[in-house]
Amino acid sequence: MPQKITSKSIDDNLKRRAREISGQIAQKCFQCGTCTGSCPMIEHMNVTPRGLMALLQWGQADKIAEANTPWICASCHVCQVRCPRGVELPKVMEALRQVKLRTNVNQIEPANLQPEEIIDLPQIAMVSGFRKMTS
Amino acid sequence: MSTTNEGSGAVAAKVEAKLIPIHVMGKRYEVPESLTIMKAIEYAGYKYIRGCGCRGGVCGACSTVYRKPGDYKIYTGLACQTVVEPEMYLTQLPFYPALRTTYEFSELEGKPEEIFELYPELFRCVACNACTKVCPMDVEVLDYISALKRGDIKAAAEISFDCIQCGLCASRCFAEMPQYHIAQLARRINGAYLTPRAEHLKTMVANIEAGRFAEGLNELKAMDTDTLKKTYQERELEPATAGDDWTPKDTRYL
Amino acid sequence: MSISYYPGCTLKTKAKNLETSALAAMAELGIEVEELPRWNCCGAVYSLADDDLIHIIAPVRDLIRVKERGHDTVITLCSMCYNTLARANDLMKHDEEKRKTINMFMDEEPDYAGEVRVVHLLDYLRDDYGWDKLKEKVKVPLAGLTVGPYYGCTLLRPREVALDRPDKPTLFNEFMAALGATVVDFPMGTECCGSYQVLGNPDAALKVSYDILNDANQHNIEALALTCPLCDYNLGRRQNLMRDKFEGVPEIPVYYFTQLLAVALGLSPEVCHFELNRESAIGLLKDKNFLKEVPA
Numbered sequence: 001m002p003q004k005i006t007s008k009s010i011d012d013n014l015k016r017r018a019r020e021i022s023g024q025i026a027q028k029c030f031q032c033g034t035c036t037g038s039c040p041m042i043e044h045m046n047v048t049p050r051g052l053m054a055l056l057q058w059g060q061a062d063k064i065a066e067a068n069t070p071w072i073c074a075s076c077h078v079c080q081v082r083c084p085r086g087v088e089l090p091k092v093m094e095a096l097r098q099v100k101l102r103t104n105v106n107q108i109e110p111a112n113l114q115p116e117e118i119i120d121l122p123q124i125a126m127v128s129g130f131r132k133m134t135s
Numbered sequence: 136m137s138t139t140n141e142g143s144g145a146v147a148a149k150v151e152a153k154l155i156p157i158h159v160m161g162k163r164y165e166v167p168e169s170l171t172i173m174k175a176i177e178y179a180g181y182k183y184i185r186g187c188g189c190r191g192g193v194c195g196a197c198s199t200v201y202r203k204p205g206d207y208k209i210y211t212g213l214a215c216q217t218v219v220e221p222e223m224y225l226t227q228l229p230f231y232p233a234l235r236t237t238y239e240f241s242e243l244e245g246k247p248e249e250i251f252e253l254y255p256e257l258f259r260c261v262a263c264n265a266c267t268k269v270c271p272m273d274v275e276v277l278d279y280i281s282a283l284k285r286g287d288i289k290a291a292a293e294i295s296f297d298c299i300q301c302g303l304c305a306s307r308c309f310a311e312m313p314q315y316h317i318a319q320l321a322r323r324i325n326g327a328y329l330t331p332r333a334e335h336l337k338t339m340v341a342n343i344e345a346g347r348f349a350e351g352l353n354e355l356k357a358m359d360t361d362t363l364k365k366t367y368q369e370r371e372l373e374p375a376t377a378g379d380d381w382t383p384k385d386t387r388y389l
Numbered sequence: 390m391s392i393s394y395y396p397g398c399t400l401k402t403k404a405k406n407l408e409t410s411a412l413a414a415m416a417e418l419g420i421e422v423e424e425l426p427r428w429n430c431c432g433a434v435y436s437l438a439d440d441d442l443i444h445i446i447a448p449v450r451d452l453i454r455v456k457e458r459g460h461d462t463v464i465t466l467c468s469m470c471y472n473t474l475a476r477a478n479d480l481m482k483h484d485e486e487k488r489k490t491i492n493m494f495m496d497e498e499p500d501y502a503g504e505v506r507v508v509h510l511l512d513y514l515r516d517d518y519g520w521d522k523l524k525e526k527v528k529v530p531l532a533g534l535t536v537g538p539y540y541g542c543t544l545l546r547p548r549e550v551a552l553d554r555p556d557k558p559t560l561f562n563e564f565m566a567a568l569g570a571t572v573v574d575f576p577m578g579t580e581c582c583g584s585y586q587v588l589g590n591p592d593a594a595l596k597v598s599y600d601i602l603n604d605a606n607q608h609n610i611e612a613l614a615l616t617c618p619l620c621d622y623n624l625g626r627r628q629n630l631m632r633d634k635f636e637g638v639p640e641i642p643v644y645y646f647t648q649l650l651a652v653a654l655g656l657s658p659e660v661c662h663f664e665l666n667r668e669s670a671i672g673l674l675k676d677k678n679f680l681k682e683v684p685a
Binding site for chain 3: 020040071090107125
């Protein structure tokens with residue numbers, strides 16, 4: 001679907017924050033799509049990793065906010081080791097998660113986990129899940 | 136705390152010690168150098184309504200946070216136990232909000248997962264160690280949290296044994312967890328489910344139930360107040376230096 | 390011997406079978422390790438935010454404990470712990486500015502600059518012990534067992550801490566081959582099991598794990614070997630749940646690499662705590678006559 005981008009719809013602030021937190025330059029991405037082709041979680045994402053990089057390059061903050069991509073990403077790093085441009089995508093995903101989490105908003109609520117889940121889960125599941133998805 | 140111009144009776148006695156400046160919630164006072172923070176605050180004219188309990192260093196009501204000039208570090212202590220230092224600036228933190236979950240203790244089985252379920256925020260710990268650094272009782276708070284994360288309730292209970300529930304750990308926690316409530320649960324579980332029952336206690340309880348002390352108790356119950364007082368005052372105490380072979384004169388209940 | 394052993398939280402509870410089998414196997418191989426007397430959770434995932442150092446504190450604190458103990462190497466079994474500790478170590482070794490900040494923040498601890506070597510038992514066996522020596526110690530070769538080595542993510546990625554080539558690893562294959570098993574490579578052996586998304590998006594995690602099992606099944610793999618308690622949970626324990634959601638879910642027993650090692654070394658199955666695995670796990674080993682004595 002074509003999207004109209006104007007100077008007003010580019011959010012430089014988000015671009016800057018994502019760059020500061022991730023240490024990655026979104027502009028380095030040349031949109032080859034290797035990340036998307038490698039991503040094991042792709043079928044559950046509403047925006048592909050490549051698509052998300054494009055949105056970030058154009059500072060499309062509203063669309064990025066609607067993307068579930070960073071919250072589906074499992075930080076498996078397969079995109080990173082395959083990226084021909086050396087972009088560390090997991091860090092970009094982390095930055096986009098952090099932009100929300102740093103406003104003291106949780107993506108998942110520890111208190112909402114069901115008792116039978118907690119009894120079953122290994123501790124590392126909770127440690128890692130809370131690190132990635134709570135503020 | 137509220138202030139009163141009359142001062143407190145407890146420290147109204149003549150004090151000849153050297154006066155040093157301290158800062159209570161930002162206001163400067165000259166207080167005798169030998170006083171504890173609690174007495175110094177009273178000397179300065181405040182009256183405790185809360186933030187003061189046993190005055191003996193065990194109840195955890197009077198936790199105090201202070202700093203020293205030119206030093207970035209946060210210091211803590213119990214106001215009733217810590218002696219004032221020149222130019223310290225302090226405030227008391229008698230309470231800090233911390234979530235305490237409710238549970239039916241008798242329904243627990245003593246498994247680590249039960250603690251995980253009641254306090255899943257346990258897994259947000261980042262090992263920053265701010266809790267241990269702030270503990271006025273020198274409890275290794277991070278160590279017991281680490282022990283709990285790996286399911287070692289017994290170790291957590293033992294490491295946290297000196298905790299007085301003052302709540303300073305929770306006030307500094309990056310992961311926003313109530314360490315001291317979690318530790319209390321660990322100690323309860325350890326006491327009730329993980330520690331072997333004392334056999335001699337079981338025997339003694341059975342003896343009591345069988346009426347072994349009934350005669351003596353009935354005797355006491357029948358006494359009037361004055362006789363009871365007199366009996367109490369004249370009771371035989373085990374001397375502090377008594378050896379293992381010491382026995383009381385009245386051997387009826389041995 | 391100057392090797393510290395860092396267990397990780399889950400190895401003391403749900404993944405006790407990983408720890409006990411590993412400790413027994415290392416003792417049998419003559420690898421002397423000593424559990425750190427004091428350690429904290431490493432955090433399981435390495436912080437990917439460039440400006441976030443607070444989440445690096447936990448693994449660094451553990452590395453300081455190793456240094457304090459006077460040891461130059463720390464051995465791990467859980468691959469998530471390996472990854473987190475190794476990356477934190479790498480940062481402390483190479484990033485001077487962040488090292489300074491972290492050391493200054495941890496003013497109650499001695500300074501640390503990445504002096505310790507972080508290894509995983511697998512690369513320790515390859516680089517320090519040697520496959521040939523391992524082969525000599527095998528008493529019960531796992532002949533006729535078709536195993537798929539499931540590497541997962543954290544042993545291979547990112548490159549800075551990879552134990553092998555991320556795209557075409559052979560480390561785990563070599564290990565299983567040394568134990569006498571028939572090793573079958575399968576394309577999804579290096580793909581993610583869904584990891585912590587079991588919390589955030591449990592259905593998505595279930596689907597990727599199902600895909601991995603299916604792939605293994607299509608390659609006629611009888612059993613998976615792995616190194617991570619979270620992979621074990623997603624691929625092993627959740628097979629029952631997969632059966633409720635998907636058609637034709639194969640029953641594939643999942644083992645920790647150290648359990649198969651212990652069995653091949655002829656150790657008692659009791660050290661493997663197979664009761665924590667899928668029920669089919671002990672059954673398959675019994676069928677193949679690998680078990681010295683079968684626990685009741």
